[in-house]
Amino acid sequence: MKILALECDIPGIPDDRFTEELLREEAARAWELHQSGVIRELHFRADRQAAVLVLECEDADAAHSVLGTLPLVRAGLIRFDVIPLAAYPGFARLFTGAHGHH
Secondary structure: OEEEEEEEOOOOOOHHHOOHHHHHHHHHHHHHHHHOOOEEEEEEOOOOOOEEEEEEOOOHHHHHHHHOOOHHHHOOOOEEEEEEOOOOOHHHHHHHOOOOOO
16 A cells, blocks of 8 residues: 655754764665665655655555654654555546546
């Protein structure tokens, strides 16, 4: 299942908690997950400093488990909103004669 994971701020975390060592560990774990095919895409938002990940996992619970292995998540510095995605069904309307606006 395709999963969208959006990094969310945790209020009250000072920037100095994000040490170079921890950020390097985060990058290394993200690389491992990317190489294994679990993280399919990894981006930063253009409008603010937050990661956006596309994962391939069995379900949302599995995605939460995988994200929990990231050092910044383990340290309680960031969290993710996990959004399971399904294929858009609307294209079927083009071929079945069905009408509607959803």
